[in-house]
Amino acid sequence: MSTEQPTHEQQAAARDATSWAKSVSRLNVAEVPEGAVNINVEGKRLASPIQGFGKMWQKTYQVRLPQERVSATDLIATWKARFPDFWPEGNAFYGPLTGIEPGDVALLNMALPGKMKLSTGVMVLYADDESFTLMTPQGHMFAGWITFSALERDGETVAQAQVLMRASDPIFELGLTMGGHKQEDRFWNQTLASLAAHFDHDCEVDTKVVCVDKKRQWSKWRNIWHSSAIRSTLYMVGAPGRALKRLFVRDRAVA
């Protein structure tokens, strides 16, 4: 029996084969769960910070847990398996029941001020035992990705969510400037606090915000065409009309 250990290169290749999503030109939602709205994901392209409009931000949120309570890999396994459970109330993540796997597309209903709901989605770009990354589609409030990771350092397990983003279009940029950034900070602070609480640990969330690029990419203003905010609003405004239409069609069928 061979006892040869795989080389670093072989291990790297093996990680690669399973960790990255397969290449897709446009997103496809296999199944729309009850309660989810798929008006801003199907057929959309992914959007990195390069395709966004606003200033570029890197936001890092961290919590530290005693390492004896949970290891980094166990923490990530739990986070992947129960990802929606840690989100603040009023926001919904409709992902596959199997957890987070590369290439999965999840639909999101996000709570906005004024009881508005924003329907959007994300794709799992990358996932391994120590981290996973969600990337946004065109029309999402920001163009970019969020990487969730954990590492062990000085007897602690550090769980982290790091967002690299630009607002997708001028309207979202305005919204982020006028309270949206604070709301997003609250969102991830609550998420990480819930994650820590799951492991019976009560702690502060460290937040670090860095403006990577102060320049706005004015050439991308046309992204507004894909705006999930505008499309979600129109969808909500049209809800009574759709309900009437359904009623009318049902009555005709009965007659």
Place this chain on the structure above:
Amino acid sequence: MPEAATTLDVREASAQARVIEIKGDITAASEDVLMDAYGRASGPGVKAVVLDFTGLDYMNSGGIGLLVTLLVRAQRQKQRVLAFGLSDHYAQIFELTRLDEAVSIHDSEEDALAAAGAS
């Protein structure tokens, strides 16, 4: 897990272009070495920074994020970023993340330098 080893060497390809040779892994942990290499590559008169991925073993999403940050720094200096030596797999990752819309990918160093007008 083995230690992720990253070595970045910088060399002058022409008066206007520098090549950063990447060997090993590019992950979020590579931030300091990558930005240090960019600092050494970037200087007065440098119009193009060429990334040589021939020696790349592994890159995760944290590594892709670092490349976006490097790109922003280069754009601020009005420099182009080009790449060569990417395996088919990583060329697909560049396409998937749409990094290829800002970093032009080439088959060889000569092609990259020619595209940068710096050969």
